[in-house]
Amino acid sequence: MQSELTLKGECARKAARQLAILDTRTKNRALKSIALGLLRNGDQILEANKKDIDAGRAAGLSDALLDRLLLTRERMEAIARDIDSVIALPDPVGQRFDSRILENGLQISKCRIPIGVIGVIYEARPNVTIDVSTLCLKSGNAVILRGGKEARESNQALTRVLRESLEGTGVPAGAVQIIESTDRSLVGEMLKAHQYIDMIIPRGGAALHQFARDNATIPVITGGIGICHTYIDKTANLKKATEIVFNAKVQRPTVCNALDTLLVHRDVAVDFLPTIHERLKGAGVEFRCDSRALSILGRDPSVRPAGEKDFDTEFLALILAVKIVDGIDEALSHIQQHGTQHSDAIVTEDYTNSMRFVQEVDSATVYVNASTRFTDGGQFGLGAEVAVSTQRLHARGPMGLQELTTYKWIILGAGQVRE
């Protein structure tokens, strides 16, 4: 008997071959049909979601988790609007690049093509089901989804509507497969299903990423985990620095591009630290300080000495680790040692230091005089993102439609042979 994964893997593989050669108009029409289908079947989806919410509440899920799980009429409308944005994005498939004509007359170019079948392993948020499916579909990829068991009813309702909406559009319904089994061993099976899946995107915590990397025989895109630094250099404009740090820490503290560690040049610490502390304290931020910062900020309920792990923690909360450094060299070596290659920033008016920071910090996104909160496919003009990669191959940083493609070389000849 075939396992669920084998069965759905074969369907996805078959659909991927059909999807790869569809034109943009057909794919956009299917996306529009999904957007309309979601709105038309809102009641049915919200009903399924209510079951997940009730079960989650009974199981004692935190309020934060329940909120991530929750769908509402407004959220459904936002999801449908996001699909309209994906429709508006240019289709990367078929784009030619790096074209040249060789001396022997051969015309060679690279042509963007879909990767094939994308496997996505994610947790509670049911909107990921639609976001990922529509981005994969637009870029000509089939997708195999494995959502969290907390969102089981919601995900099934969403994919049912999604597949029904594909009927008659020319896009095969097999393009979106959802794994229904909640058996944990299935994740391990997915990671080794290289005959069916070409790329795995784990969306979850560090443990999931490490499990994926250690067990997969398929390329894994790890990411979405960021211990983000901002270094306030000696010459920083402290007014800008205050706004940048406040924004990076407070605007949305629960996400991966939020600020975790503030590094401050010793020569400006006495000026800057009390100002930023005053500002952030008002927003409820707790400071975890090294000894030098502690001696400046002194006693206050919002100021605590940093513990051993505070400079190696992604807080995802209103907590800020603070360290005073002797200069850019110490800042760079701190980031190299404690960073996660996600998003790091310098605030400076010094040209040479800005250039050094940009060159020497080895992160997916490196900022001068701006908030790390910009690390996002939408903000970068990619339209949407499927993940933020912090690994080194294929793609780094926000991954949009183009990063869901690969390429082949096309060589057009007139009978050329090699000498």
Place this chain on the structure above:
Amino acid sequence: MQSELTLKGECARKAARQLAILDTRTKNRALKSIALGLLRNGDQILEANKKDIDAGRAAGLSDALLDRLLLTRERMEAIARDIDSVIALPDPVGQRFDSRILENGLQISKCRIPIGVIGVIYEARPNVTIDVSTLCLKSGNAVILRGGKEARESNQALTRVLRESLEGTGVPAGAVQIIESTDRSLVGEMLKAHQYIDMIIPRGGAALHQFARDNATIPVITGGIGICHTYIDKTANLKKATEIVFNAKVQRPTVCNALDTLLVHRDVAVDFLPTIHERLKGAGVEFRCDSRALSILGRDPSVRPAGEKDFDTEFLALILAVKIVDGIDEALSHIQQHGTQHSDAIVTEDYTNSMRFVQEVDSATVYVNASTRFTDGGQFGLGAEVAVSTQRLHARGPMGLQELTTYKWIILGAGQVRE
């Protein structure tokens, strides 16, 4: 006690950080020093190589293998010339691309950077030691080499000269590490050393590739294995077809881009098959034919019925599998089923079929009216290649300097924060 890999991994990691920020002039000067060092120390290298050859002969290595192992004065000079070619190539590191200015004034761009530390696992050919090292060095990567035990003395002599040549050039000698232990378990250890190695390139047979894919926790670039097809369409110019097939099969049959399977449209088979058979037979090619081709070519010592595995074999020899197909659909589905996504060609004068072949064949390189033998970094104008990738992520087809880089996003601001 630290293992050899841990020790060398740490050195490579440290060297990679220094290499990443070297300017092109310094790297080119180091490459020139290596080229001169190899010529100056030719005797010492040839002496070491003689030990490998003697040991190989005593161990009963085949003549083909001994030839791949052999270094001569002329081959050393060719290697030195190849280094000069690498010097002449543009340095990809630091190139900016996909630049744009966002509405809020943020200047964002991608900047090419080295991948970091490349691990290469290879077999008998000692020239790979120099080819790979110089390409990695030019692209700012450190490299950890694990050569075959047959080439042990040669590889040690080559890397000794290489590292001596780096002295005083500004390039750290730690940039090139060679694993001296011939313990097989070390390959497994390398595949999991993700704290030291960012990308693994296995250069060897299918078994090595599968072992790497199944055991690595590091991204693996598989490739270099090609069951290459050429399909002769109904409208093919048969004169061109003859030259293309002859070249693809005979010009260098032992390499991965050589032709393995010839597919012929039934309507031209009676004309084409006897012609190409006559031509290839003269070059010593053996035909392995399906029943229809057999009935055309009839009895001849060079014609045999195809066995069960012949359409799934990379021959690397003067053997050609031949099949008659009813048209392009059958050709496409044969390639889909039996291909290895390396190099496949159509010979046709039909516009629609040429477009279909290019779109529907999912190989790293797809040809119209040209020999598959062109799949090569040098031929494609990349200057040199470190491998031919047949996997889908990061790079497909010939991998040159650019494919040894990744990128980071650089965002230059003036105090921007996210709304």
